[in-house]
Amino acid sequence: MFRKRSKTTENTAATASTAVRPVWTFSSSGWLFLYHFGVIKCLKDLDLHRQVYTIGSSGGSCAGAFLHMDTDIDEVVRFVLSCALEARSSFSGLFQLKRYLKNAIRKFGTAELPNKLEGNYEISVSQLPWLRNRRITKWRDMEDVEQSILASSCAVPLAGLPVNVPGLGYCIDGMFSDSQLIKALVLGNSYFAYHDHASVTICPFYSSRAHITPSEYVPLWWAFFPPSPEELWRVYKLGQKDARAWVIKNRGRTNLTVTPIPDLTDEPEATVLQDGWHAWENVGEEISMLATGAVARLWSALSHVLEALGWTLVYWELAVHTVLSAVVAALAPVLPDSLKAGGSTAMAWKRCRDYYALLLSLKMVLKMVPALGGRIRMGMDAIDRIFSLSFCFRLFWFLKQSA
Structure with a gap:
């Protein structure tokens, strides 16, 4: 039964x-x-x-x-x-x-x-x-x-x-x-x-x-x-x-x-339920529109700092994933099947390269700089890769959508 x-x-x-x-x-x-x-x-x-x-x-x-x-x-x-x-x-x-x-x-x-x-x-x-x-x-x-x-x-x-x-x-x-x-x-x-x-x-x-x-x-x-x-x-x-x-x-x-x-x-397609890949990146602009004067400037500065901090966490998460993926790939021949992600050494190295490629992105590095990071626009392909590879990014995204 x-x-x-x-x-x-x-x-x-x-x-x-x-x-x-x-x-x-x-x-x-x-x-x-x-x-x-x-x-x-x-x-x-x-x-x-x-x-x-x-x-x-x-x-x-x-x-x-x-x-x-x-x-x-x-x-x-x-x-x-x-x-x-x-x-x-x-x-x-x-x-x-x-x-x-x-x-x-x-x-x-x-x-x-x-x-x-x-x-x-x-x-x-x-x-x-x-x-x-x-x-x-x-x-x-x-x-x-x-x-x-x-x-x-x-x-x-x-x-x-x-x-x-x-x-x-x-x-x-x-x-x-x-x-x-x-x-x-x-x-x-x-x-x-x-x-x-x-x-x-x-x-x-x-x-x-x-x-x-x-x-x-x-x-x-x-x-x-x-x-x-x-x-x-x-x-x-x-x-x-x-x-x-x-x-x-x-x-x-x-x-x-x-x-x-x-x-x-x-078959009519389902209506788009929510919109905006760039909503999270535009947090500083949205806050500025909701306030005026000194309050607006304070919130704007704080939003830039928080945004830079968020991207820093995402960057470090990708760095940790890169190291862990490299270790798993190197040890793949001796690891039990239950611990292999993807089932082969080639797949393990591919994941490592995917994480490492994002670490080498100049835009990713600039995103961690307060004020300057908000002016950097990343392409949809890059955002899509980060979204699929970074848990922190997905978490920040959902928090922004629920705000």
Whole structure:
């Protein structure tokens, strides 16, 4: 009924049949699991859902189950939007995630679902008290399915108390035991262990390293505090657009047998949710517009100092990554596979060169100079590379967007 994640087969499927089947993983998401539903809608439209083995955690466990259900995804999304509207109506509504999930499972689930999921799906949970990761692969009835999904989505305290899973005892959100922040930040691995060896990874967070991830900025805090139903609907449509774009780009390089893809020009693109790569760089100008006189000059000077300090932290982070990547590359021949990021010495040296190239950038150095740094404009390609390689830069970016 369940199994422990091993170090050598962390994210492989539970059965031997998955050796010839693509493995798709749906990550933790919170309310952004509407993005997962958009991806699932695309897979169903392209008739790809019958071929894949799926792994889900947290919000991804709920969304991923619907990939194997004969249900109108648009109808499911409309139900989720009504739950989001209720959650926004009161403070207590934010802590009713378990009730919303339970209602959705009971509304759209059928008695045949356990048999449909078995051999095609597994759910990641964290077993208490030691937060051991467990993968649930078998279910006796709908009650077992419901308890498994509720446990995998139980982000305490937003989703209430731990859930009692038959055969495992009390469990909580799978993200607590599947996260690997150290490997992600130091070695460049994915942030979740179940992503490492999957064929295709899906994550609704903008800074993710997954294969299918938002092509437009989606605020991180929407995972915990749902935006308006209109914005969530755009997230859903964005998931469809990004999934279709990925399939079109990769259909010749995967083992997916893709049915003819419909003309995408009839599908209206999701509206841009947030804008502005240069917003973070223009912090001094924005502050100056909000104040006058001495206060404006004080804030302007302070903003230049803070901006320079931020770029200094980013630069030192890249320097540390360069050294660590070089050490890992040098020791790659003797390191165990579990510690290799990318799986080869060549990939390790490539990451080292990527970090080192940014350190040699004159604009990066000038960015650390107060006042002068604010006048230096970096190209979109450079910003994109820094965003993907620097955790500090992504953190400052999200803080700026939330301001």
